Amino acid sequence: MQHRLINVGIIGLGQMGLLHAAISNSLPNSRTVAVCDSDSRLIKIASKITKSIKFYDDYDEMCDNEIIDAVFVCTPPHTHFTILNDLKNKIHKNAFFVEKPLASNAEVANRIVDMFPSSAFVTMVGFQKRYAGTFSRVKKLLLDGIVGDVFLFRAHHFVSENYGLYEWWKFKKETGGVLLEFAPHIIDLILWYFGEPDTVHAQEKRMFSAEVEDYVHALFNYKSNMLGIIDVGWSMRNYRPGEIAIEIHGSNGTIVANEDKLLLSLDEETHGMKAGRYFFPKSTLTPQVPYLLAYPENVIQDQFFTECVRDRTNPENDFSSGSRVNRVIERMKHANQ
Amino acid sequence: MQINKIDRFILGTNPLVGTDHFLNERARERRFLLDQARIVRVVEAAVKSGATGINIGVDEAGYSILESLGEIDFKEEIGLYVMVPDVSKYVSIQLSKGTFGLVKEVLGSLEPVSTAKMLIKGTISVLTLNPYRALEVYLDVELGKLLKSKPKCTKLRGIFVHEAVTDIAVALGARELMEEYVRVTEKKYDAFPGFVTRNLPKFVEFISDTKINLSEIIVLTPFNAIGFQMTPTKDACEQVLVSHPDANIIAMSVLAGGQLGLSDAIKYLKSFPSIRSVAIGVSNEEHALETFVRLKKELF
Numbered sequence: 001m002q003h004r005l006i007n008v009g010i011i012g013l014g015q016m017g018l019l020h021a022a023i024s025n026s027l028p029n030s031r032t033v034a035v036c037d038s039d040s041r042l043i044k045i046a047s048k049i050t051k052s053i054k055f056y057d058d059y060d061e062m063c064d065n066e067i068i069d070a071v072f073v074c075t076p077p078h079t080h081f082t083i084l085n086d087l088k089n090k091i092h093k094n095a096f097f098v099e100k101p102l103a104s105n106a107e108v109a110n111r112i113v114d115m116f117p118s119s120a121f122v123t124m125v126g127f128q129k130r131y132a133g134t135f136s137r138v139k140k141l142l143l144d145g146i147v148g149d150v151f152l153f154r155a156h157h158f159v160s161e162n163y164g165l166y167e168w169w170k171f172k173k174e175t176g177g178v179l180l181e182f183a184p185h186i187i188d189l190i191l192w193y194f195g196e197p198d199t200v201h202a203q204e205k206r207m208f209s210a211e212v213e214d215y216v217h218a219l220f221n222y223k224s225n226m227l228g229i230i231d232v233g234w235s236m237r238n239y240r241p242g243e244i245a246i247e248i249h250g251s252n253g254t255i256v257a258n259e260d261k262l263l264l265s266l267d268e269e270t271h272g273m274k275a276g277r278y279f280f281p282k283s284t285l286t287p288q289v290p291y292l293l294a295y296p297e298n299v300i301q302d303q304f305f306t307e308c309v310r311d312r313t314n315p316e317n318d319f320s321s322g323s324r325v326n327r328v329i330e331r332m333k334h335a336n337q
Numbered sequence: 338m339q340i341n342k343i344d345r346f347i348l349g350t351n352p353l354v355g356t357d358h359f360l361n362e363r364a365r366e367r368r369f370l371l372d373q374a375r376i377v378r379v380v381e382a383a384v385k386s387g388a389t390g391i392n393i394g395v396d397e398a399g400y401s402i403l404e405s406l407g408e409i410d411f412k413e414e415i416g417l418y419v420m421v422p423d424v425s426k427y428v429s430i431q432l433s434k435g436t437f438g439l440v441k442e443v444l445g446s447l448e449p450v451s452t453a454k455m456l457i458k459g460t461i462s463v464l465t466l467n468p469y470r471a472l473e474v475y476l477d478v479e480l481g482k483l484l485k486s487k488p489k490c491t492k493l494r495g496i497f498v499h500e501a502v503t504d505i506a507v508a509l510g511a512r513e514l515m516e517e518y519v520r521v522t523e524k525k526y527d528a529f530p531g532f533v534t535r536n537l538p539k540f541v542e543f544i545s546d547t548k549i550n551l552s553e554i555i556v557l558t559p560f561n562a563i564g565f566q567m568t569p570t571k572d573a574c575e576q577v578l579v580s581h582p583d584a585n586i587i588a589m590s591v592l593a594g595g596q597l598g599l600s601d602a603i604k605y606l607k608s609f610p611s612i613r614s615v616a617i618g619v620s621n622e623e624h625a626l627e628t629f630v631r632l633k634k635e636l637f
Contacts, residue, residue: 014435015428022508026539032509044466050509161429238365240425260360281360281596283565292535292568293504 006030006093006306009068011059011083013037013046016099016126017074019294021053023302024072026291030306036062059083063090070095070122070309078104078175084112095122095309097302100184101329102322104175109319109326118314124305125322127188129244131304132297133285134262135189138246138255141264142193144271147250149224153194156231157186159242163208163235170212177212179204179329183232186244188317188325190220190228193248196324198223202332207235218332259295343529343555343585344390344416344494346632348383348625349618350402360594375621377405382625384409387633390416390494392557392616395479396423400486407488416494417487418557418616420533421479424501469517476521495555496522497531504536507543519549529585531555535566538573541581552583557616560586562605565593578611587614599628603635613637 008024010017013035025032034054037043047055056062063071069092073083080103084096096116102125103109116123129135141147159182162171170176197220204213214235220228245258253266262285264278289299308315353376380391380402391406393399399419406415430439476496484493498506498518506515515532522530530553534540537558544551564571577584591602606612615632619625 018505022505025510026508041466045468048466049468049511049514051512052510238369240429241361243361258362260362283563283593283596288568288570290569291504291508291539292566293508294501 003029003310006095006309007033007067007069008306009033009059009062009066009071009091010035010074011037011062011071012074012076012099013039013042014074017072019298020072020074020097020302023291023293023299024306025053026293027299027303027306028290029303029310030070034062034066034068060086060090063087067092069093070097070306072097072099074099076104076169076175077101077180078169080104081108081112084115088115093122093309094120095305096319097124097126097305098319098322099126100188100322101125101180101326102319103326104180106323106326106330109323113319113323116319118318118320121319122305122308122312122314123319124301124308124315125188125317125319125325126301127185127317127321127325128295128297128301129185129189129259130192130297130317131300132259132295133282133287134257134259134280135244135246137262137280137285138248138257139193141255142248146253146264146266146271146273147248147255148252150194150226150248150250152227152229152249153190153246154229155186155190155244155246157182157233157242157244158231158236158239159234160236160238160240161234161242162214171209173211177209178214178232178234179216179332182234182242183216183230183329183332184325186230186232186246187328188321189244189246190230191321191324191328192316193246194220194222194226194228196328197221197228200328200331200335202335204336213336216332216336218335342494343587343614344388344418345614345637346388346629347390347392347416347418347587347614347616348380348388348629349392349589349616350394350399352618352620353379353398353402363595373401373405376402377408378622379619379625380405381409382622383619383629384411384415386626386629388625388629389413390418390616391491392418392420392497394420394423395483396426403483403486403488403491406491409490411490415491417491418495418497418531419480419483419493420497420499421476422499422502424499468514472514472517473521476518476525480526493526493528495529495531496526497533497555497557500533500535503532503534503540507534507536507540510543512543512547515544516548519554523553529553529555531557531587533557533589535559536568537577537586538569541577541584551581552585555585555587555614557587557589559590560588560606560609560612561591561593562597562601563593565596566590575609578609582611584611585614586612587616588612589616591615591617599631603631606636 010021021032024030036056036059040057043055043057199221202218205215207214215233218230248255256263260282262280266275268275286296289296393402519530559566567574
């Protein structure tokens with residue numbers, strides 16, 4: 001059966017908004033019809049560069065004037081609730097993608113989940129690391145129990161980004177900090193792999209920011225006796241591009257993975273794999289994409305979202321999973337206090 | 338375009354400056370161990386072994402390589418291929434100041450080094466929010482600075498648009514921006530307008546729908562035996578070589594980020610005679626010597 005293209009609208013023309021606009025416009029089953037940003041100067045420049053996309057400085061107007069099947073909300077987290085609330089009944093296929101994190105706190109995230117029941121809406125939060133070849137293979141290895149009972153994992157997300165007292169929302173107390181801005185990716189992976197921890201301990205460190213944390217060290221304890229150690233920092237030297245990495249120790253071996261590679265070490269033969277060491281570069285674990293922009297996982301995620309919209313199914317990284325990430329972030333904040 | 342003016346063997350400088358498309362971990366180590374004296378030795382070994390061109394970015398590392406070129410006594414002219422813009426720097430600014438903050442910062446940064454004429458144009462760009470004028474001023478300033486710094490032994494031969502910009506511009510259908518870039522480059526600089534892309538088939542399809550003549554630009558794009566970074570497929574990219582023999586393709590990632598050996602790369606490139614030029618990175622003197630001696634002897 002021939003499906004018509006999914007019409008995509010983008011709200012927020014920052015780095016991620018621009019990327020989603022470009023990806024959606026290059027995928028075989030979707031096209032970007034309109035982009036909105038509250039900065040009218042930016043909209044004026046963008047409208048001169050590309051003529052096939054309509055530009056607006058008001059998202060209500062955009063959704064009133066255009067047939068938008070699915071919308072990507074790529075604005076700061078503290079603005080998500082208002083935008084979603086305003087547009088809840090204006091998107092033709094009831095499909096909403098929100099850049100991570102879902103909200104700036106757990107209470108608002110829960111309200112969003114209540115507003116968008118999975119029976120009526122297709123929702124997704126931008127946790128594209130799940131779609132990276134290495135991290136999705138880790139999930140499969142864990143589901144298969146390849147390394148046996150996991151007793152320890154260590155994970156980090158380091159990036160070289162913040163070395164000054166910036167004035168933007170990312171560096172303000174209520175809306176920013178490394179926990180909200182960077183930790184969601186690694187926390188989402190951990191929740192996807194192991195579920196929510198039973199107890200959380202955390203310590204924050206300010207190094208360059210006046211109002212927010214630049215580094216977080218956390219311990220996740222599980223009733224199964226598994227311990228998780230998590231470090232997230234955005235002021236780390238020599239991490240551009242940034243790195244998300246996880247090391248998982250189990251009773252039958254170890255998994256070490258980052259965006260580029262997966263190393264597997266097995267003590268004993270299992271699932272047809274002999275005891276020994278295995279090296280899987282990203283290129284052997286990543287499917288071909290129709291058009292490569294940024295990292296393959298960005299494209300795979302957006303393509304999957306449009307397929308979910310077409311098939312009326314919900315992905316695993318829906319609003320509900322996004323709210324769990326917000327909840328754990330909140331627990332880390334409280335644990336530090 | 339005189340195709341024979343494009344250097345056949347171009348030294349890619351990613352491994353020298355700590356960029357790695359296969360393993361970021363390796364890149365971090367290399368950046369940590371950056372050493373100007375080693376860069377000089379590697380560049381010298383590459384040029385003496387057969388590299389006649391060198392590809393650099395307009396970032397700090399690129400200028401460091403330019404400086405190293407000035408320290409070497411070359412007998413022949415070295416073709417210089419530069420990649421604009423410095424995407425990493427602009428991503429950092431965007432992340433900390435937002436998109437319009439980035440636009441303001443870029444235009445603002447042009448002023449202190451620009452001439453009065455450029456300044457007037459830049460001011461007009463800000464006032465009228467004209468991206469085409471802004472592009473011209475940006476190129477004037479960025480390339481003006483580079484031309485002042487480049488050693489006499491080099492000749493600016495190609496100006497590439499970074500893949501992050503090329504591929505987004507193609508995806509969004511930014512035809513006039515691409516046309517304007519080619520127009521400005523051809524008008525003002527005695528150098529080939531170029532694009533880096535990881536999506537060759539779509540890029541070529543897009544270009545054929547613009548005023549740009551494919552045979553008058555250079556295209557730096559991955560070609561290797563295992564299809565590393567060849568999108569959407571290795572076959573589709575190879576098909577472009579057959580359907581567009583007039584395209585001036587410079588093959589990059591021929592070693593697939595270190596996953597392939599030089600023999601594999603040479604064997605693969607030999608099977609596509611329409612690839613007339615190759616950009617290849619080397620990390621040490623021995624590697625430089627072996628690579629360019631063998632390329633010169635066995636390829637093209």
